[in-house]
Amino acid sequence: MDSMLDIYNLLKQYxxxxxxxxxxxxxxxxxxxxxxxxxxxxxxxxxxxxxMLLLRQEATRLNG
Structure with missing residues (x-):
């Protein structure tokens, strides 16, 4: 898992x-x-x- 797209795709699988x-x-x-x-x-x-790391990094990027 390397990107937010990977997380979206993982969640879509379920x-x-x-x-x-x-x-x-x-x-x-x-x-x-x-x-x-x-x-x-x-x-x-x-x-x-x-x-979790990718999600938190993205949240930090949006807040910062």
């Missing part, structure tokens, strides 16, 4: 589409979905950690 007008809100919803996939043992630790 039927999750997140597109609202609030970009930061979208990132929070994606983070919640990634956490749920990890808790359900769908994602391994490496993919979970990389997805």
């Amino acid at each position: 039927g999750t589409y997140i597109y609202t007008t609030d970009r930061l809100g979208d990132l929070q919803l994606m983070e919640d979905e990634i956490k749920e996939l990890y808790k359900a043992n769908v994602l391994d630790i490496k993919d979970y950690q990389m997805a």
Whole structure:
């Protein structure tokens, strides 16, 4: 997992589409979905950690 597009595609694989007008809100919803996939043992630790890192970097970029 190298980019936000990879996260969008991962979520799409599981039927999750997140597109609202609030970009930061979208990132929070994606983070919640990634956490749920990890808790359900769908994602391994490496993919979970990389997805969370990318989401938080994107949130920081938008806030900064």
